[in-house]
Amino acid sequence: MENFTFHDLNLNTPLYNALEDLGLTTPTPIQTESFGKVASGSDVVGIAQTGTGKTFAYLLPILRNLKYSTQDNPRVLILVPTRELVVQVVNEVEKLSKYINNRVLGVYGGTNINTQKQAVAQGLDIIVATPGRLYDLAVSRVLQLKSIQKLVIDEVDIMLDLGFRHQLMNIFDILPERRQNIMFSATMTKDVDELITDFFRNPEKVSIAVSGTPLENIDQTAYGVPNYYTKVNVLEHLLQNKEVFNKVLIFVAYKKMADRLFEAMEELFPNEACVIHSNKTQNYRLRSIEDFENGEKRLMIATDVMARGLDIDHISHVINFDTPEYPENYMHRIGRTGRAEQKGLSLLFSTEKEQDAKLAIENLMKMSIETLDLPETVTISKELIPEEREIIKERYNPLKRNDDDAPGPAYHDKKDKNKKENLGGSYRREIAKKYKKPKTRGDKNYNRRNKKRK
Known part of the structure; x- marks a missing residue:
C-alpha cells in the first residue's frame, strides 16, 4: 500500500x-x-x-x-x-x-x-x-x-x-x-x-512471498570452481578490492571447514576475519558478531546453523563458499544481505560435485544463477583437501593378513588365586569369623546397639 x-x-x-x-x-x-x-x-x-x-x-x-x-x-x-x-x-x-x-x-x-x-x-x-x-x-x-x-x-x-x-x-x-x-x-x-x-x-x-522466492534486490552470480584451494584463490582475488568487498559474510558447510578457511583468511588478510560456529563459546561468538557489526572485522566466516541469528546491517556481500545441500539454506544465507530493501550481492562457489545442489536451488527459486568465468589471474590448484580425495579401495594384497589368519582367543589355565568362587554370604560374618571381632568395632552406633542388647 x-x-x-x-x-x-x-x-x-x-x-x-x-x-x-x-x-x-x-x-x-x-x-x-x-x-x-x-x-x-x-x-x-x-x-x-x-x-x-x-x-x-x-x-x-x-x-x-x-x-x-x-x-x-x-x-x-x-x-x-x-x-x-x-x-x-x-x-x-x-x-x-x-x-x-x-x-x-x-x-x-x-x-x-x-x-x-x-x-x-x-x-x-x-x-x-x-x-x-x-x-x-x-x-x-x-x-x-x-x-x-x-x-x-x-x-x-x-x-x-x-x-x-x-x-x-x-x-x-x-x-x-x-x-x-x-x-x-x-x-x-x-x-x-x-x-x-x-x-x-x-x-x-x-x-508475503512464495516459499523459496528470492529477494528481488539481491544480485546473484556464481563461479564454477574445481576444488577447495581454488576457491580460496578466487576468494583472495575478490577480497583484494577492500572498497567493494567492505563487509563480507562467508558461509561454509561445517565447523571444521569454517576453522580451516579462517586460518587461510588470517594468513591472507591478517586481523580482518572472524569465525562463528556452534563449537565457539558464547562470549567468543558475541564478540565476533560485535566486531563484524562495528566494522572492526571485514570478513565473517559462519556455518548454516548461525545463519538465522545474524541480523547485521550493510553487509556488502554474502559468499557461499560451498553450495548448500538443502536449497532453503541458500535462501537464508543470501537473506543476510539486501536487508531493509537495500541492494545486496551474493556469490556462489560450486564444484562439479555440487552442481546438483546448485540446480536444486535454481529449481526452488524458479530462476537460473548467472555463472561467471574465473578471473584470468586466479591460479587453478590441483591440491585437494582430505574430504575431496577419492577413497582408494585396496586391491588384493597377499602381504595383508586376513581375518582367517588373525590370532584366536587366548587359552590357558587360570592361576590358583583366580580360581576362587564367589559363594555369596555376609561379608561382615566372614570378616568376624576370620578376625574374631566385628569389622565395625569403632562404630559408635554399633557399640551403642550392642550395649543395649547386653
Whole structure:
C-alpha cells in the first residue's frame, strides 16, 4: 500500500515514540498484513523471506496488547533456534519497549543456569529462549509456564531442521491449552505443515512471498570452481578490492571447514576475519558478531546453523563458499544481505560435485544463477583437501593378513588365586569369623546397639 505508515496501524503512543526514535515510519508488507491477525488473538502462521521484518511483525501487536502486571510468571514465550537469535530478539523487544514498563529475559544453553534461575525468580513478562534451556528451567520448577498467553515460534523451519521437534513437543505438553500460537518462518516444509496441523487451531495464514522466492534486490552470480584451494584463490582475488568487498559474510558447510578457511583468511588478510560456529563459546561468538557489526572485522566466516541469528546491517556481500545441500539454506544465507530493501550481492562457489545442489536451488527459486568465468589471474590448484580425495579401495594384497589368519582367543589355565568362587554370604560374618571381632568395632552406633542388647 502506497503512503502506508505505522500511524495507520492501531498502535499506542509509547510504541509510536519508540518507532520514531528508531527512525522507522513505514511498515514492511509482513508487518502490515500480520498486525490485525496477531492482535485479534487468533493463531497465526506467517511465511516471509528473511530480512523482511518478521520480528517486529509479531512484537508490535503483542506489545500493543500487553498490559502492565506485577505477577512473577511470564505471559509471552518466544522460542528461537539459536543463542544469537535470543540476543537479537531481546534487543528488539527492548528497543520497542523503551517507553513501556515491561520485563524481558533471554535464556539459552552454554551459560550458567543458576544465574538464569535467579533472573527468572525476580519476575518477568516476556521470556525469549532456545527450547533446550527453556525446558531445563521449566523442569526445575523455577520457571512456571502456567500464565503463558501467547506462544511465538520464530524461524520454526530451522528449529525443526536442528532436531528440536522432541523438545518442542515436551514444551507444548506443559503449556496452558488456552493460548495464542504464532509462528513465523521463511520457508514452508513438510515438517512445519505437520506441526501446524497438530497444534494450531484454524490459523490465519499470512504469506508475503512464495516459499523459496528470492529477494528481488539481491544480485546473484556464481563461479564454477574445481576444488577447495581454488576457491580460496578466487576468494583472495575478490577480497583484494577492500572498497567493494567492505563487509563480507562467508558461509561454509561445517565447523571444521569454517576453522580451516579462517586460518587461510588470517594468513591472507591478517586481523580482518572472524569465525562463528556452534563449537565457539558464547562470549567468543558475541564478540565476533560485535566486531563484524562495528566494522572492526571485514570478513565473517559462519556455518548454516548461525545463519538465522545474524541480523547485521550493510553487509556488502554474502559468499557461499560451498553450495548448500538443502536449497532453503541458500535462501537464508543470501537473506543476510539486501536487508531493509537495500541492494545486496551474493556469490556462489560450486564444484562439479555440487552442481546438483546448485540446480536444486535454481529449481526452488524458479530462476537460473548467472555463472561467471574465473578471473584470468586466479591460479587453478590441483591440491585437494582430505574430504575431496577419492577413497582408494585396496586391491588384493597377499602381504595383508586376513581375518582367517588373525590370532584366536587366548587359552590357558587360570592361576590358583583366580580360581576362587564367589559363594555369596555376609561379608561382615566372614570378616568376624576370620578376625574374631566385628569389622565395625569403632562404630559408635554399633557399640551403642550392642550395649543395649547386653
